[in-house]
Amino acid sequence: MEYQNETKICQNCKKDFTIESEDFNFYEKIKVPPPTFCPECRNKRRMSWRNERTLYKRICDATQKNIITMFSPNEKLIVYDRDYWWKENFDALEYGQEIDFNKTFFIQFDELFRKVPLPSLLNENVVNSSFCNCVHNAKNCYLSVASMEVENVLYSTRVIGGKDSMDLFGGFNQEMCYENVVCDKSNHLFFSERSMECFDSMFLSDCKNLGNCLGCVNLRNVNY
Incomplete structure (x- = not known):
């Protein structure tokens, strides 16, 4: 079948x-x-499950201690302190449930999701x-x-190998x-974007291997 663009x-x-x-043609192929x-609203709906940046104070449901978590205290969820959750001091069979073929999948998934203990934060070795x-x-x-492999890094996201x-x-x-925005292998670089291997420079865009430069765009291998 031949299709036309549709608004x-x-x-x-x-x-x-x-x-x-x-x-x-693709939708027909996968039968959806x-x-x-x-597209923007579909992406927002997909990403609604991922909360990175909004943190809350909440009581750990296992230890009753105050914790910092990505789950709002208004949500009816079971949230454990991250360290306690990794110790697995709880029985997984406590929240297991049989499949009920009289209920839809998503209703049962929601019921199970609200029973299973969740870690307060998704951190490792911090x-x-x-x-x-x-x-x-x-x-x-x-x-x-x-982020990962970071030390003394503040107010940042999606950084690998950052320090001070x-x-x-x-x-x-x-x-x-x-x-900086998406820069790589740089030292003492400020207010720059898409630049790499630069040092002691400011306000760069799409530059590589620059030193002691200011306000440069698309420049390569220069040291003033």
């Missing part, structure tokens, strides 16, 4: 969005109906970094999320850096 109104935000002809939400989430091998970090830096978005192996 629809998103059921959520009420904005127009276009479904292209090849998309219809065309979407009724626009030291003095209580207000971070989704981090691995972090030391002395604060309000940083989705703050306000970073993405990137690898940055030290003594500030307000």
